[in-house]
Amino acid sequence: MAQDLTPSPAPASAEAPPTDATAGDGAPAPRAATPMDSRLLWIAPALGAIYGLLIRLGAAWFGPWLRSHGYTHEVAGVMSGGFLVLTPVVMGMLTIHARRREGCSWLFACFGPWIATFMMLLGSMVTLLEGAICVVMMAPLFLGLSSLGGLLMKLLQTLWDLRGRFVGAVAVLPLLALLVEGPMAQADAWQSIRQTVVVEAPPARVWQEILDARGIRPEEMPHTFIHLIGVPRPVEGLHRQRADGEVRESRWERGVHFLGRVTARTEQREIAWRYEFAPDSFPAGTMDDHVVIGGRYFDLGETRFLLTPLDGGRTRLSIEAHYRVSSSVNLYAVPVAALLGEDFVQALLALYRQRAERPDPRPAALARAGD
Template identity: 60%
Template sequence: MSADQNHDPSQDQQNHHSNEPSIHPRNALQPVHTGGGPASTSEQAAEPQQQPQQALDGGDTPMAPLYWIAPLTGGLYGLAIRYLAGWAGPFLQSIGVNSRMAGVMSIGFIMLTPVILGALTVYLLRNTRPSWMATFFTPWIATALMMMGSMLTLMEGSICVVILSPVFLVLSSLGGLLMRAILNVMEVQGRHIGGLAVLPLLALVVEGPVTPQDRWQRIERSTVVAAAPQRVWNEIVQARDIRREELKPTLAHLIGVPRPVEGINHTTAQGEVRESRWERGVHFRGRVTDRVEGRTLAWRYEFSPDSFPPGTMDDHVVLGGQYLDLGETRFTLTPIDADHTRLDVVAHYRVTSTINVYAVPVADLLGRDFVDMLLDLYRRRSEAAGPLASGPPA
């Protein structure tokens, strides 16, 4: 039998299948490289790197936690600096170290802490590539968390928080913008951040020997009252039962300063004094230094250790304290005609700190607002009282 006669067609079919590339089940879903050669190692490694890059650019889920972790960390940092600024000096003195470390009312704390707080917050957000708007406002969240934490831990009261919030918000944004600008031109490492974090504490040590400056200021305000001078005089020396609705709203009262309840002049063995009472048990006196019946009245304030019960005023803004005091207050009544009087007030106050550039304007704003409230009270009461009855003046 010839070779052609012995050929089996089934053998050709088997040989045909044997020449086709085999496909193993494990390789069935793998892409086939058709470029004419084996796939390079760099091409194989390119695909698994694409997904993290998308998360970095788009701020997807892997980066989302940073948007609350960063301001929370900044807030905790600010709270820690606030604690150390108020605790370190007294602690060192209690163990026998004559520390001249500055405290909370200092450049080191009020000016440097918010800048570093904002810079730290933006540094923690660096991988999210925040916009300039996020760079500006995210430090505000950290500042708000710090302020709320200081009130919850009773390190600060509402008065100080409101007074310091504007400068903290502005400087924290400045710190964030500076950090964003630095990150655009250089790589910031952890040791750099550690050095920045301790700057406020180092500043407190350096600033400690600096003597705070006393700044005596004066407030001059006036109003015209549709009443005779003697009527206005009576309302000033006997201001009894002052009700809340009689007092126009002031910024000082909105942030927590107690309202006056009464101010009464009377004679003692040591001379004439003015007894003043405010809400929440606040009380103090003024010793009369000048009096011309119906024309001039002046007194100088005196505060005692119990004038402000605990919790009524923050230690940093309590009157008669280390940082703030009141001097002489003088009322002058000038007749315009029989039924009109010009009422002038001159009030003196002291601010003592190393940040007078900020503290003095704030004290002046609050003081003017408070004096205007008193003038409005005396004007309303004098005009509502009607003409004086016949007889000797009160």
């Protein structure tokens, strides 16, 4: 009788070979990438950016809305720790949480939130919530803190199975911080900048250029970072004698104008003034409200020019400028203001040096100034 060569079925108790759903050790195997995963690489940051824009709107409208409903305490605004610190941290956390099912690497947890940050900052400019000056000032802080939030969420996901209630509680933290931070007094930090340049011209020549700086052309100002991000350039600065004393009338681009009341003057040696700003000194749209000079968060004090004669008909020209920064995040705001202020002062020194060293177009006026 012929032998049956048909293989017998495997016993029911035999272990099945690994499939796509399981690995050899029984653990779930990594799922193959799909087009949806690629889209989620952008969807997750987009959700973080939308959240950041909503909190930006809330930081501006939350206080007035509460006051209209009888809330009498002060509510912190955009220049607060609740917005500038907590918002980017939570943006990073939400960006990584949105990819919890697909998972992400530690590298993405660190730099993925940057996509959300750039989208949020760009959206703030497109919707006119912020101008270029504020966006540039906020960008380094937001990028660093969003990375911190992303890494923190990645760490928490490796330790616990986070539920929706936890994420919801985290999302409202910036708005709650605005309420708590509001009654706290903002710190006023008075700072000073002193820069010096040597001018190949006598003090009388330099003095004349300081008192009569008219017709400043854009090409006379060096290319500086502060003007690149949108701060108007000076157009003229003229000293006039009025009934109430000597003043310096300053005009900048885009209709900016203000006074400097002279507080000290030693002919061809020293002159100082303290700024005075009118309600229309900065027309709407010329500078962001959060960095407008003479406003709640930033102000200029006294500016002093010092001229020291040197050998060979040269002059050491120094500018000493005092300014105030007022915010809940002065640890970050003060060095940023110092960076921008030094950039502006260096541009002024370069302007006066260039003008004083060129052939004098006003010999008669200069001769009178030297008498």
